[in-house]
Amino acid sequence: MSKFWGSLVKGLEPYVPGEQPKQSFKLKLNTNENPFGPSPKVLEAIQNQLNQDLRLYPDPESDELRLELASYFNVERDMVFVGNGSDEILAFIFQAFFQDQKVLFPDITYSFYPVYSSLFSVDYQLIPLNDHYEIDLMDYEDKNSHVIFPNPNAPTGMPLSLSKIENFVKNNPHRLIVVDEAYVDFGTESSIKLINKYDNIIITQSFSKSRSLAGLRIGCAFANSKLIEGLLRVKNSFNSYPIDRLAQTAAMHAIKDQEYFEKTRQSIIRAREYLINELDDLNFKTLKSGANFIFTSHSQKNALDLFQQLRKESVLVRHFKNPSRISNYLRITIGTDEQMKDLVSIIKKLI
Numbered sequence: 276m277s278k279f280w281g282s283l284v285k286g287l288e289p290y291v292p293g294e295q296p297k298q299s300f301k302l303k304l305n306t307n308e309n310p311f312g313p314s315p316k317v318l319e320a321i322q323n324q325l326n327q328d329l330r331l332y333p334d335p336e337s338d339e340l341r342l343e344l345a346s347y348f349n350v351e352r353d354m355v356f357v358g359n360g361s362d363e364i365l366a367f368i369f370q371a372f373f374q375d376q377k378v379l380f381p382d383i384t385y386s387f388y389p390v391y392s393s394l395f396s397v398d399y400q401l402i403p404l405n406d407h408y409e410i411d412l413m414d415y416e417d418k419n420s421h422v423i424f425p426n427p428n429a430p431t432g433m434p435l436s437l438s439k440i441e442n443f444v445k446n447n448p449h450r451l452i453v454v455d456e457a458y459v460d461f462g463t464e465s466s467i468k469l470i471n472k473y474d475n476i477i478i479t480q481s482f483s484k485s486r487s488l489a490g491l492r493i494g495c496a497f498a499n500s501k502l503i504e505g506l507l508r509v510k511n512s513f514n515s516y517p518i519d520r521l522a523q524t525a526a527m528h529a530i531k532d533q534e535y536f537e538k539t540r541q542s543i544i545r546a547r548e549y550l551i552n553e554l555d556d557l558n559f560k561t562l563k564s565g566a567n568f569i570f571t572s573h574s575q576k577n578a579l580d581l582f583q584q585l586r587k588e589s590v591l592v593r594h595f596k597n598p599s600r601i602s603n604y605l606r607i608t609i610g611t612d613e614q615m616k617d618l619v620s621i622i623k624k625l626i
């Protein structure tokens with residue numbers, strides 16, 4: 276601690292991202308990255324952009340990219356926002372709409388939400404997942420609060436249906452509902468179309484997982500244009516150029532290459548179902564997943580022991596000590612077919 280730290284900084288408990296190890300692992304399945312690289316067309320577009328134009332600032336509004344996203348999702352450009360990763364957009368949302376108010380989110384969820392709450396003086400309350408590890412929106416009845424949750428949820432992977440979300444949004448017109456769709460492309464229904472009907476919902480998505488661009492930091496959000504204007508006000512009071520030239524180009528071409536996107540995400544969905552079936556046979560219980568990871572627990576073998584044994588075999592997965600309700604689960608990122616076969620044979624050896 277330095278004597279110059281202010282009281283806000285002293286009180287912060289920063290987010291700790293999943294380990295990015297120095298040593299290389301045979302199977303790195305701990306941070307939900309995409310096992311396939313970005314589309315070859317994206318790499319080519321970045322290479323074409325490597326020129327003298329880098330001396331120029333990028334378009335501050337990322338208009339071309341916003342238009343591309345608007346036409347892809349069939350909404351208006353002024354209903355689209357882009358940011359430096361969806362994490363940055365989530366931070367802007369907390370700052371723009373939740374400051375000095377109350378927000379509810381699940382007790383088991385993305386651990387950045389409590390961090391942003393303390394950074395932006397947001398009062399929050401954790402709502403326990405139900406006995407089946409699901410988000411039950413009936414438990415979010417406090418009328419004086421806003422709501423944020425991932426769909427599918429993380430680290431459970433469990434999806435929530437569009438009809439349940441729509442009902443909740445419709446019945447709570449004075450509360451803002453934020454749906455964090457970082458993993459939605461792996462088999463969960465998106466809520467984007469609700470933004471045409473309701474002015475109290477924001478959807479965030481990410482290029483990090485299904486578009487394989489975690490290293491470039493690009494996220495997007497969709498909402499009624501008045502909400503987007505609120506986000507633009509925060510963004511333009513903080514950083515005029517959050518998305519650099521290479522990232523804008525890459526994101527545009529990632530959206531355009533629909534074929535590569537479909538091929539890679541379908542492959543991950545298939546590999547996920549393969550892994551779940553194999554683990555079933557080995558007496559694991561795996562929660563239903565609409566994501567590029569699974570959350571699984573073995574009937575006899577302790578999760579922390581298994582985590583450590585896998586590590587010795589050069590396999591890195593994720594284990595959460597807290598809360599205790601999930602301490603006997605492992606979160607495993609889905610890789611290629613071959614990686615999943617290797618994983619299954621290593622687990623067979625250990626069980």
Ligand SMILES: *Cc1c(COP(=O)(O)O)cnc(C)c1O
Binds near residue numbers: 429480481489492493
């Ligand atoms: C990965 C993740 C994000 C952040 O994505 P970036 O676009 O890489 O910032 C947001 N929410 C959840 C639930 C995530 O898992």
